[in-house]
Amino acid sequence: MSAPEPAIVLDGLSKRFRVNQRDPGLRSAIAALFRREYVEVDAVRELSFCIDAGERVGFLGPNGAGKTTTLKMLAGLLHPTGGRAQVLGHVPARREPEFLRRVALVMGQKRQLSWDLPALDTFELNRVVYEVERGTYDARLAEMRELLDIDAVVRKPVRTLSLGERMKCELVAALLHGPEVLFLDEPTIGMDVAMQLAMREFVREYNRRHGATIVLTSHYMEDVAALCDRILVIDEGRLRFDGSIDALVRRIRPLRRVSVRAAVSEALDVLDALGERVEAQVGSVAYDVHPDRVPEAVAALLALPGARDLRVRDAPLEEVMRELFSRNERLGLDEEEGG
Amino acid sequence: MPELGRNLRYVAAALRVSVLAALEYRVGFWTEAVLGVIWSLAGAAPLVVALEHRPDIAGWTPWEVVLLSGFYLIFAGAFGALIEPPLFETMNHIRRGTLDYVLLRPVDSLLACMVSAFQPWRSLEMLAGAALVVVAALRLELRPGPEQLAMLAGALACGFTALYALGVLALSLSFRAMQLQNLAFLMESSIELARWPISVFRGPLKAVFTFVIPFAVMTSYPAQALLGRLDLGAAVGALVTAAALAGLARVGWARGVKNYTSASS
Incomplete structure (x- = not known):
């Protein structure tokens, strides 16, 4: 019997941005009106790895490492400039509706909920957008309302919610169509510890109940440690490590x-x-x-x-992360470790 | 056909959200209502002034100009209610890099953007315009036959297509140059020119307003169709212009989305 197809396949995936730059000050601002200087930035360089269906994988790396860019390419938001990506058998950049109905992306620093309306109105919009049957919608919403304990907040305008309450509602909005692959980009950023715990528990439970593939980026090592069996360390757009947290910790410390x-x-x-x-x-x-x-x-x-x-x-995780994220030190991860 | 049904359901749901958002702020809602009525009345004011001083305008009798003004109000209202709000909304999304969630929806990205906002009260202008058209048609004792009505429907379809296409082209440009809200303001101001018959313009300006920024197709042609004065050549020209603009807009949009860089988080 042949092995099942991986949910996500990357083969030499690259993304290069063209970014304009100038010196500070009025003179250079005026000069830039006529002649602009551009530099090319390699945000992601030849990333290759596979993720199996149902895996929970964490992306780790310092700011600007290319984690979010990779997630956005996998979700179909950004077009790669090189290499190939495949998610659930689809090429994400084509953004076929059949593909978009099977994935979801939650970004901790952006929102899809309508600011002035109760979250329930956005949920209803998403029900129509994703063509979720009324019965299925009601059952999923009831399940998530219970798991996330948001009964008291879904009827209030989103602008009146706390960050944690809003993020819970964002998660519900992203999951109502039952995505098979869930991309989470800093979902717990700015939250207090209790809210972080609740979010982690919910994501773990969603993975357990529905067998969804979870790909997570977070600056909170605890998120990744609690949720992900496998981590990918990305630095300067390159994959530097692929394996378990224990293996990473012992590699660095x-x-x-x-x-x-x-x-x-x-x-x-x-x-x-x-x-x-x-x-x-x-x-x-x-x-x-x-x-x-x-x-x-x-x-x-x-x-x-x-x-x-x-x-x-092992050494405490925060020490490992400090060392890992320090740009001034060699990471000691020059060779990718087999996961 | 399932695709069309799906898109229509999406449009209805998105417009519902916009209406709900408008209802959320009571003071804002009633202010918009008053402004909507003022916009409608203001749309007809220049017409009254002009006709007080001239018996006709470039060969159009007063009631024919009223008919034309009706179509102008319909298009200006459509722009204010249906096109300008999503233009601003999407341009802001592009500038802030928050178009992500719109692009993630499993519907046509252009459709998703063009129904992302709606100003319900500006559609009062469209109603006022329709009322002017009916009144003028009655005063002119027009009895349009099936052929004229078909020409009218075709001219209106071409006009709306051209208006949307111009909006989409402006939007596509904003992927490259981030601060192009002024382009939407420019469009709004330019539409003012559509209140006059195309025959008031001469030479290159007439060609521009017929084929490049086809205000003639939006207001003069529907009025001419109803008056039985729209010839087949002009109708075909309108069709070609609208189709060309729509094609250009589609290509521009596809390129814009491909170049979308989002924003780092």
Whole structure:
């Protein structure tokens, strides 16, 4: 039996923008009226990967890495300047109605809801646009109203909603037609922690119930860690890593963090030889050590007076992300890792 | 045919949303209503002034000019109610890079943009125009036969097609030059010229207003059709002009959408 077709296939996908630029000031502004200087910017360079149906995949990368541009090409909004993309067997740039009925894009910084009207009016418009049967529409809306707890807000004008309430309604508007592929571009940006959690839970539940493919970009590492089994790191338009979060963390910060609560008061010269001390205060100590030396470190830390609560873990995600997103440091991801 | 039905349902749903948005602000709604009536009356004012001083205008008797003015109000109202609002809305979307959600809808992108906004009260002008046409036709004792009515329907269809096509061309340009709202204002001002019979213009200006920015097709030709004065050559010319403009608009739009760069988020 042959393997099922991937939901998304990219083969050397590229996007080059032509951007005008000028020096600051009136003189250059006037000069630009007559002669404009353009530069070509490679936003996406020869991206190649596949995503299977039902996968939850996160795009990670610093600002301007090409994540959103890639998403927009996959949703059919932008035309690639090179390579090939296929989503559910369609070429997105052709924007065939059959394709657009099967995908959805939610952007945290843009809205499709009519600003002056209650969200229910936009939902109804989308029902007509996507030709959703009344019964199906009612059932999906009821399901999402319950999951997202938005009964109290769907009748209020969108302009009066909080950011989190609005984003919940945006999600409903995007999902009423039951898309098989859902592109999420920074869906939780600006939200408080509780609202982020609710959004994550909802997206996970949608994926579980409907088997939809989810492609997510987010600056919140927690979003990606909680939702995505697989991540793609994109930097300067190139794919730099394809694999699990654990694999990425160990690639960037291969040292394991070993910590213990103990009555520590004197110098820890013996332990310092094992690795790099990252925390040392009265009552607790932590070291980053090479994986081969973890047993040694564990033994040494357990030997400390009053040792308890010993933990061995990867470096915290925020540290990994800081290192990953730092433009000044080499990412150490020059070779793409097989997912 | 299913495609047509789908598009019509979409147009109805989009217009419903625009009407609902207009109803959302009570003060704005009634202000627009008053302005709509003022626009309608203002549309006929220059006509009264002109006819007080002249027995006819370029061979058109007063009631024939009233008939022409009726068609002018119909087109000016259609522009104000149906074309200018989506032009501004879409130009803003293009400038801000927020056209994304419109382009994601599984309907023709041009249709989606051209029904994205609607000014219900400006359609009062269209009603006022239709009323003027009826009154003038009665005073002129016109009894149009099937052939004249067919010519009238054809001229109106060509006129609306040309008006929409000009709007779409302006919109397509805004993909390249982001701040072209003035082009829509220019269109609105230019439509004023359509209140006069095409015979008042001479030489190149007449050719321009017949074939390039075909105001003649929008107002003079429908009036001539009703008066039984529209010859077949002019009708064919109107058809070719409207078809050419529509084709050009389609190509311009397709190129514009292809070059759409969205906005980074």
